[in-house]
Amino acid sequence: MAASSTSGSGRDIGGSGGGLAAGEMEVEAYRRLFPLPFYERHLLDSVRPDARPLHRARDTSIALGPVASADGSALVKIGDTTMLAAIKLEVMTPSADAPDEGSLAIEFHMPPICSPIVRPGRPAEVAPVISKQLSDVIVSSGMINLKELSLISGKAAWMAYLDIYCLNADGSLFDAALLSAISSFSHLQIPLVSLSDDGRVVAVPGDLLEDKSTPELVNKERKLLLHSIPFSLTCILHKKYILADPTAEEESIMETSITVVLDSSERLVSIYKPGGSVLAHTSTVKDCIVLTKHRMKELQNILEDSLSAMEVV
Amino acid sequence: METRLLTCLQALVSLSLSPLPGRPLTRLCCPAPTKCSFSSHRRRIHSSLSPLDPRCSAVCRSDVFAAASCSTAASKRTLWFGFLFATGWGGDLAHTACSSPPSRLRISLSHRRTLVGSATVIGEENGVIPQANGSARVRLGATDVIVSIKAELGKPHPLQPDKGKVAIFIDCSPTAAPMFEGRGGEELSTELSFALQRCLLGGRSGAGAGIDLSSLVIVEGKVCWDLYIDGLVVSSDGNLLDALAAAIKVALSNTGIPKVTVNLGASPNDQPDVDVSDEEFLQFDTSGVPVVVTLTKVGRHYIVDATSEEESQMSSAVSISVNQHGHICGLTKRGGAGLDPSVILDMISVAKHVGEQLMSILDSEIAAAEASAEDQ
Amino acid sequence: MATNPSTYALSQSSESKQRLQQRRRLFQETDWTRSDGRSFHQCRPAFLRTGATNAASGSAYAEFGVTKVIVSVFGPRESKKAMMYSGTGRLNCNVSYTTFSTPVRGQGSDHKEYSSMLHKALEGAIILETFPKTTVDVFALVLESGGGDLPVIITCASLALADAGIMMYDLVASVSVSCFGRNLVIDPTSEEEACQDGALMITCMPARNEVTQLTLTGEWTTAKINEAMELCLDACSKLAEVVRSCLKEAASG
Numbered sequence: 021m022a023a024s025s026t027s028g029s030g031r032d033i034g035g036s037g038g039g040l041a042a043g044e045m046e047v048e049a050y051r052r053l054f055p056l057p058f059y060e061r062h063l064l065d066s067v068r069p070d071a072r073p074l075h076r077a078r079d080t081s082i083a084l085g086p087v088a089s090a091d092g093s094a095l096v097k098i099g100d101t102t103m104l105a106a107i108k109l110e111v112m113t114p115s116a117d118a119p120d121e122g123s124l125a126i127e128f129h130m131p132p133i134c135s136p137i138v139r140p141g142r143p144a145e146v147a148p149v150i151s152k153q154l155s156d157v158i159v160s161s162g163m164i165n166l167k168e169l170s171l172i173s174g175k176a177a178w179m180a181y182l183d184i185y186c187l188n189a190d191g192s193l194f195d196a197a198l199l200s201a202i203s204s205f206s207h208l209q210i211p212l213v214s215l216s217d218d219g220r221v222v223a224v225p226g227d228l229l230e231d232k233s234t235p236e237l238v239n240k241e242r243k244l245l246l247h248s249i250p251f252s253l254t255c256i257l258h259k260k261y262i263l264a265d266p267t268a269e270e271e272s273i274m275e276t277s278i279t280v281v282l283d284s285s286e287r288l289v290s291i292y293k294p295g296g297s298v299l300a301h302t303s304t305v306k307d308c309i310v311l312t313k314h315r316m317k318e319l320q321n322i323l324e325d326s327l328s329a330m331e332v333v
Numbered sequence: 334m335e336t337r338l339l340t341c342l343q344a345l346v347s348l349s350l351s352p353l354p355g356r357p358l359t360r361l362c363c364p365a366p367t368k369c370s371f372s373s374h375r376r377r378i379h380s381s382l383s384p385l386d387p388r389c390s391a392v393c394r395s396d397v398f399a400a401a402s403c404s405t406a407a408s409k410r411t412l413w414f415g416f417l418f419a420t421g422w423g424g425d426l427a428h429t430a431c432s433s434p435p436s437r438l439r440i441s442l443s444h445r446r447t448l449v450g451s452a453t454v455i456g457e458e459n460g461v462i463p464q465a466n467g468s469a470r471v472r473l474g475a476t477d478v479i480v481s482i483k484a485e486l487g488k489p490h491p492l493q494p495d496k497g498k499v500a501i502f503i504d505c506s507p508t509a510a511p512m513f514e515g516r517g518g519e520e521l522s523t524e525l526s527f528a529l530q531r532c533l534l535g536g537r538s539g540a541g542a543g544i545d546l547s548s549l550v551i552v553e554g555k556v557c558w559d560l561y562i563d564g565l566v567v568s569s570d571g572n573l574l575d576a577l578a579a580a581i582k583v584a585l586s587n588t589g590i591p592k593v594t595v596n597l598g599a600s601p602n603d604q605p606d607v608d609v610s611d612e613e614f615l616q617f618d619t620s621g622v623p624v625v626v627t628l629t630k631v632g633r634h635y636i637v638d639a640t641s642e643e644e645s646q647m648s649s650a651v652s653i654s655v656n657q658h659g660h661i662c663g664l665t666k667r668g669g670a671g672l673d674p675s676v677i678l679d680m681i682s683v684a685k686h687v688g689e690q691l692m693s694i695l696d697s698e699i700a701a702a703e704a705s706a707e708d709q
Numbered sequence: 710m711a712t713n714p715s716t717y718a719l720s721q722s723s724e725s726k727q728r729l730q731q732r733r734r735l736f737q738e739t740d741w742t743r744s745d746g747r748s749f750h751q752c753r754p755a756f757l758r759t760g761a762t763n764a765a766s767g768s769a770y771a772e773f774g775v776t777k778v779i780v781s782v783f784g785p786r787e788s789k790k791a792m793m794y795s796g797t798g799r800l801n802c803n804v805s806y807t808t809f810s811t812p813v814r815g816q817g818s819d820h821k822e823y824s825s826m827l828h829k830a831l832e833g834a835i836i837l838e839t840f841p842k843t844t845v846d847v848f849a850l851v852l853e854s855g856g857g858d859l860p861v862i863i864t865c866a867s868l869a870l871a872d873a874g875i876m877m878y879d880l881v882a883s884v885s886v887s888c889f890g891r892n893l894v895i896d897p898t899s900e901e902e903a904c905q906d907g908a909l910m911i912t913c914m915p916a917r918n919e920v921t922q923l924t925l926t927g928e929w930t931t932a933k934i935n936e937a938m939e940l941c942l943d944a945c946s947k948l949a950e951v952v953r954s955c956l957k958e959a960a961s962g
Contacts, residue, residue: 536927540906664925671919
């Protein structure tokens with residue numbers, strides 16, 4: 021809401037002083053009472069209440085490493101939607117049918133702080149849905165080679181627990197969650213480990229690396245190699261309009277959404293259109309894919325910038 | 334109606350009168366021998382206890398003892414304490430007429446120690462061990478609580494290999510008060526459990542713990558005793574925390590922990606074999622277990638051992654646990670209203686005074702009951 | 710995705726366990742330096758900001774050293790259906806932890822004890838009569854736990870309540886102090902908390918000089934309590950000033 025009051029589009033038409041305040045009140049009331057006509061009036065002028073053109077996503081930022089106690093973490097903001105993702109690595113015994121593979125456990129949480137609809141003990145319905153979508157996309161995109169998570173074949177491998185917390189839910193939750201997930205994987209620093217006498221894997225503190233008495237290291241690579249990173253864009257379909265990166269308000273008023281996931285070599289990973297009143301033409305779907313391509317380039321740049329910024333520091 | 338009750342209570346409290354109908358203050362002061370039931374390991378015996386203290390007078394009912402006393406303060410005002418005794422003190426409390434309608438403290442030490450051989454299996458290699466139970470029931474007026482203690486073999490926490498573990502769970506029976514019906518008692522139950530943990534288990538490093546956790550260790554880092562302290566509020570008429578803490582102290586005093594013999598395994602990594610004796614028991618040292626004194630603020634005064642009726646009108650209450658050295662071992666505040674820091678410090682000094690005497694009486698009570706149990 | 714339950718976190722090697730023992734011994738001495746270079750009576754630098762979650766009526770983010778907390782306030786809104794009529798407003802508090810907030814991955818569940826402590830610390834400061842029949846929800850999420858979590862949650866919650874425009878008698882500030890042997894150490898880190906002999910936490914309304922919540926663990930003499938309370942109350946009033954200036958900044962900016 022705060023963002024929309026500063027926007028210059030459409031609604032700040034009134035004069036100055038008291039007249040403006042009264043005008044603002046009426047616009048705000050109209051927006052609440054007749055949200056759909058309010059939006060349609062904007063769409064006619066190809067602009068959205070927050071002054072965005074229909075196809076533009078909100079400002080996006082990525083901050084890497086906000087959680088010091090995690091092995092990899094990222095804070096992602098798309099407009100006001102905020103996601104905090106963190107990866108903790110634990111050691112497991114790999115299963116018999118895949119002795120040289122690690123494993124991923126991805127969970128998406130919507131704590132009560134993020135939205136008025138979530139209350140303690142009554143979790144949001146969308147949280148498990150997004151969890152499932154995320155792990156499907158990350159696994160099927162082949163971004164992570166699970167073999168890289170192996171430590172000792174058949175004996176020990178990494179289990180990567182990725183937990184994503186939504187701190188502020190303002191639409192396009194999946195996009196923000198996926199972006200935070202891939203950002204935290206690119207920030208992931210794998211700890212150097214050795215094998216202790218009793219067969220457990222233990223961490224080797226940095227200051228002991230030079231020490232000759234330190235047992236031999238099990239792993240050497242500290243970074244995961246990420247292949248074909250998936251990026252996504254959610255669009256709202258309403259009549260003939262396509263609204264990219266919707267806010268929570270837009271999602272609540274116009275119900276049909278479509279989420280496209282492309283990987284960095286422009287291959288389609290997933291399309292998700294969960295019903296809704298608008299039946300999309302193939303041309304609309306194509307348009308969405310084109311929008312996602314543009315968005316992917318944008319996100320790639322943002323991610324690269326934040327990674328290089330981290331290296332400089 | 335509520336405001337009327339409050340003003341009425343305040344007026345009565347400042348006049349040192351009991352607001353409870355049918356409980357005039359004088360009726361409690363009939364000296365008589367106290368009786369207390371106490372049973373040793375497997376036998377049940379009854380013993381008589383003489384009045385606790387020359388200054389204290391006691392009331393007797395068949396299986397019950399209650400005590401109250403009065404003394405005159407410098408201000409020539411009679412001060413009443415609900416808990417077993419009363420003491421007066423001088424001008425430092427001029428702004429707080431510390432008086433309360435005495436409710437009767439009834440303690441029955443029900444020492445039913447049953448050896449449940451097949452009840453619990455601890456760890457696969459240790460097989461079946463007998464379980465020792467200690468228990469106590471404390472009544473304060475209409476407040477009635479039961480505490481039982483179970484000792485089981487467990488493994489010390491990896492970060493604290495030289496300490497045993499104690500878990501305190503309190504359950505408020507739905508029949509104890511109308512507000513406990515359904516899930517109403519849950520919040521209070523957890524609150525009481527946490528408050529007792531804070532009062533009895535000391536700081537993180539184990540300093541100042543009422544229950545000496547290092548005495549529960551059998552083999553460092555490998556085997557220790559886990560004490561499960563389960564409290565049940567049977568009937569609630571205020572002052573639950575004090576009653577529960579007293580019951581835990583009494584229950585601990587007759588908890589026998591089976592003697593164990595340890596056969597260390599061949600390699601240091603093996604879990605050692607532990608042989609639990611079902612004949613010999615080690616008595617638990619409870620001298621360090623603190624007592625809890627709750628001071629309830631009603632209007633401008635604060636009172637000890639408040640009933641439900643009085644608690645309904647309280648602005649806040651401070652529960653302070655005091656150990657045998659007169660040190661404060663834990664403190665919790667309840668109730669919304671804020672307190673001036675100086676009032677809190679004053680309450681602490683009052684609680685120290687009250688707690689020390691309650692402690693000595695409880696201790697001598699336990700000792701006397703134990704002594705008479707051994708005589709039999 | 711099926712999570713494999715038989716995983717374990719990297720355990721500290723034996724050297725670091727020895728270090729822990731050393732640190733314990735060190736804390737018992739009369740003079741030692743804190744790992745972050747503070748003096749015993751110096752608090753961590755506090756960073757507070759309002760408006761962390763715009764879907765809420767009010768919210769705040771607090772960062773005290775490593776400890777990071779977000780608190781959102783919702784309401785006053787309709788009470789739960791099962792609730793009886795109440796002439797005064799209700800306060801509902803919940804504290805939860807993220808799974809990665811602690812060094813070893815936890816379950817990230819609700820923290821019942823802290824929820825009830827937060828409730829007790831705040832209820833005395835809020836003018837509940839101003840929102841009859843309705844409920845104000847205060848939800849806290851600990852993003853990273855680095856010691857003194859509860860005092861940070863309480864202080865942050867009071868800022869969030871002010872941001873939501875809930876009427877209060879005064880801002881609430883909370884500070885804890887740890888006791889090591891003869892030393893009192895204010896605003897402890899989790900490393901220090903793990904070895905402390907005792908702890909005292911005060912929540913107060915500095916302008917009214919009223920204590921809304923006080924908890925104490927470990928063995929204390931009265932003189933020590935006196936000293937610790939003075940130390941905390943002084944720190945509370947300073948912290949309240951930081952909170953106030955944060956509110957002023959938010960209002961002017």
